[in-house]
Amino acid sequence: MDTNRGGAATEEVQEEKLWHAGREEPMPIRELPEAPASLHILGPGMLLAALGVGLGETYLWPRLVILFGPDIRWLFFIGVTLQAVVMLEMARWATSTGESIFFGASRLWRPIMWLFFAIAILVYIWPGHVALGAQAFESLTGITWYIPAVIGLILIGVIISMAKIVYNVVEMILSTLIGVLVIGSAIVAALVGNLAFVWTTITGLFAFGYVPEGVLTGPRAATLFPLIVGALAFAGPSGMQQMWYTLWLRDKGAGMGTYIPKIRGLTHLEEEESIPARGFMFDTEDPQNMRRWKGWRRWVHFDAWVLFWGITMLTTIIYTVLAQSAVQIDPGVKDAILADDEGATLNGMSGAFASAGGAFMGGVFFVFIAVIGWKMTFGIFDAFSRGQADMTYYFIRPTQRFGFSKLYFVFLWFVILFGIAMLFVTGEEDGPAAILDILSVLSTFAMGAYCLLLLGTNNLLLPKKIRPNIITNILLLFAAFFYLGALAYSYFAFGAII
Amino acid sequence: MRILRWLKIPGMVIGFTAGLMVGALAAVANASTGYIIVAALGLGIPLAIFGMIYDALLDAGKLNFGYAAPTALYGTLTFPIARLAQEVLLTQIFGQGITLQQESGVLSFLAYQAIMGFGYGIGFLMIHGQIIELSAWRAYRKQAKEQANQPSTAE
Numbered sequence: 104m105d106t107n108r109g110g111a112a113t114e115e116v117q118e119e120k121l122w123h124a125g126r127e128e129p130m131p132i133r134e135l136p137e138a139p140a141s142l143h144i145l146g147p148g149m150l151l152a153a154l155g156v157g158l159g160e161t162y163l164w165p166r167l168v169i170l171f172g173p174d175i176r177w178l179f180f181i182g183v184t185l186q187a188v189v190m191l192e193m194a195r196w197a198t199s200t201g202e203s204i205f206f207g208a209s210r211l212w213r214p215i216m217w218l219f220f221a222i223a224i225l226v227y228i229w230p231g232h233v234a235l236g237a238q239a240f241e242s243l244t245g246i247t248w249y250i251p252a253v254i255g256l257i258l259i260g261v262i263i264s265m266a267k268i269v270y271n272v273v274e275m276i277l278s279t280l281i282g283v284l285v286i287g288s289a290i291v292a293a294l295v296g297n298l299a300f301v302w303t304t305i306t307g308l309f310a311f312g313y314v315p316e317g318v319l320t321g322p323r324a325a326t327l328f329p330l331i332v333g334a335l336a337f338a339g340p341s342g343m344q345q346m347w348y349t350l351w352l353r354d355k356g357a358g359m360g361t362y363i364p365k366i367r368g369l370t371h372l373e374e375e376e377s378i379p380a381r382g383f384m385f386d387t388e389d390p391q392n393m394r395r396w397k398g399w400r401r402w403v404h405f406d407a408w409v410l411f412w413g414i415t416m417l418t419t420i421i422y423t424v425l426a427q428s429a430v431q432i433d434p435g436v437k438d439a440i441l442a443d444d445e446g447a448t449l450n451g452m453s454g455a456f457a458s459a460g461g462a463f464m465g466g467v468f469f470v471f472i473a474v475i476g477w478k479m480t481f482g483i484f485d486a487f488s489r490g491q492a493d494m495t496y497y498f499i500r501p502t503q504r505f506g507f508s509k510l511y512f513v514f515l516w517f518v519i520l521f522g523i524a525m526l527f528v529t530g531e532e533d534g535p536a537a538i539l540d541i542l543s544v545l546s547t548f549a550m551g552a553y554c555l556l557l558l559g560t561n562n563l564l565l566p567k568k569i570r571p572n573i574i575t576n577i578l579l580l581f582a583a584f585f586y587l588g589a590l591a592y593s594y595f596a597f598g599a600i601i
Numbered sequence: 602m603r604i605l606r607w608l609k610i611p612g613m614v615i616g617f618t619a620g621l622m623v624g625a626l627a628a629v630a631n632a633s634t635g636y637i638i639v640a641a642l643g644l645g646i647p648l649a650i651f652g653m654i655y656d657a658l659l660d661a662g663k664l665n666f667g668y669a670a671p672t673a674l675y676g677t678l679t680f681p682i683a684r685l686a687q688e689v690l691l692t693q694i695f696g697q698g699i700t701l702q703q704e705s706g707v708l709s710f711l712a713y714q715a716i717m718g719f720g721y722g723i724g725f726l727m728i729h730g731q732i733i734e735l736s737a738w739r740a741y742r743k744q745a746k747e748q749a750n751q752p753s754t755a756e
Contacts, residue, residue, distance in 0.1 A: 149727070218610070220627075254643070279727065280618050282723075282727030282731070286615075286720070287724075289680075289718075289719075290717070292720075292722070294700060294714075297703050297704050297710075298705075298710075340659075413723075414723055417719060420716070
């Protein structure tokens with residue numbers, strides 16, 4: 104029995120029309136709402152960019168630039184461009200159905216969805232980002248890193264628990280922090296860089312096919328190649344962030360997501376609305392709905408290319424400029440990284456800032472990394488809990504009596520408390536960067552896997568008129584090969600993933 | 602109308618704070634007090650003015666609230682001007698700017714600053730939007746809307 108909102112009369116008519124997509128419950132047909140009148144209104148793509156611009160852009164890729172020079176960045180270019188394509192396809196599923204991509208996976212075959220459930224737990228319960236951020240904080244203040252890490256983790260839980268609508272608070276905090284970081288980075292770079300630096304950075308993006316010496320063969324290949332694979336996974340939104348983007352789209356009310364209620368904070372649980380048992384589809388034979396669909400696609404395209412791709416590229420150009428100057432100023436940085444001293448890059452990058460504008464500038468870099476580390480954990484923990492709660496709510500039926508929001512908070516506080524426990528268990532010896540490396544391997548696998556998943560959901564489960572075209576499909580297939588192939592090569596050629 | 606005038610504060614504050622940040626950087630780099638002040642105000646005042654103009658354009662309906670592309674373009678166009686003003690001031694008074702002399706010419710300086718201006722514009726938009734949405738500004742906007750609507754509904 105359908106208990107969704109809407110008038111009784113229209114309900115009767117609409118219930119006759121259903122879209123049968125895969126194995127789960129069919130989707131009732133509803134009207135697709137109008138897309139925002141302007142392309143330029145910020146969507147969750149900005150949130151994805153805010154989350155995506157993180158340690159990959161500011162830490163892992165500068166590390167590669169220090170090792171191999173700016174020409175290595177053609178791989179970054181390909182990585183981020185593929186991510187924009189993936190983003191568009193994630194949005195295709197989410198805006199046309201109002202369902203998460205996890206629900207889409209279960210429509211294909213439920214074990215696929217549980218696979219992602221397991222991967223999410225394996226990858227995202229580690230507090231790697233906040234640990235690295237706290238390490239930067241320690242360099243800055245001298246306070247032992249796990250103290251700010253623990254405080255940071257608790258702060259995340261408290262802020263989200265107090266929210267009325269969780270998405271709004273997450274969007275507000277991530278947007279503000281990334282805004283400060285983007286302005287800060289732009290101003291710092293405006294004061295220390297020049298056009299020549301940008302030029303080598305940009306030409307590096309197009310040095311297609313450049314393979315640095317000693318990466319594929321030689322004594323250091325077993326260390327260097329996996330390093331590149333790991334960094335590939337951190338070009339743009341890494342791991343499952345793209346999958347969570349579908350949840351944000353839904354909470355933002357994009358497309359058919361408008362029919363799904365939002366997650367509420369712990370202090371506002373009594374206002375929770377009942378959640379439909381599945382998503383909705385619109386009538387693709389109706390010209391009016393198709394016109395609106397085109398509007399939504401334009402909105403998503405703008406989000407993906409201008410905001411996500413543009414911001415990621417811009418931020419990364421700034422940090423590449425700084426990485427280049429780090430090598431110029433202190434060639435010893437490169438040797439230190441090769442000697443596997445993980446902290447060397449943080450100090451090296453800080454040194455680049457410092458030499459450009461005094462000791463305070465070195466501190467600025469640590470501030471950036473500290474903020475990014477916390478911001479990443481904030482965004483990831485929210486998204487992780489969102490995704491896990493989504494899968495649990497829909498597919499472990501007895502949990503539905505708790506409500507979606509409560510499940511969300513169970514996962515959120517679990518991951519926070521587990522994170523705190525882990526910080527004390529791992530201690531400083533293993534180093535936060537070690538956690539980060541484990542994360543990057545599993546991330547790469549998830550990324551290859553979701554490309555294949557998208558090929559399945561968007562080609563098999565959507566009405567013909569709104570399926571992706573052949574070029575998009577080829578790009579998705581290439582992306583799957585790109586991520587999984589690199590990972591497999593790393594494993595079989597060198598016997599080690601990391 | 603008074604409320605609308607108040608709304609010009611967010612853009613101004615972001616611009617001026619950006620200038621202050623440069624001053625703080627110069628301060629820690631052991632620059633002279635005069636240099637710090639000129640570096641901070643030289644960038645902060647033009648950026649604050651451009652921030653006010655941005656808000657004025659919003660009020661006038663020439664720009665729409667929350668639009669990314671026009672704001673990024675606005676940053677691309679105005680940030681280089683602000684930076685050039687700062688550099689020229691510093692060069693005139695102290696005989697040396699910050700990066701102007703490192704560039705091959707004014708045009709390449711402006712081109713580089715324009716690229717960074719794009720970033721400034723996007724960051725500006727993100728913070729600006731949050732300031733407006735976050736606090737009392739939101740209430741002001743609602744009030745302003747209600748006031749604006751009342752006469753028209755009475756017609």
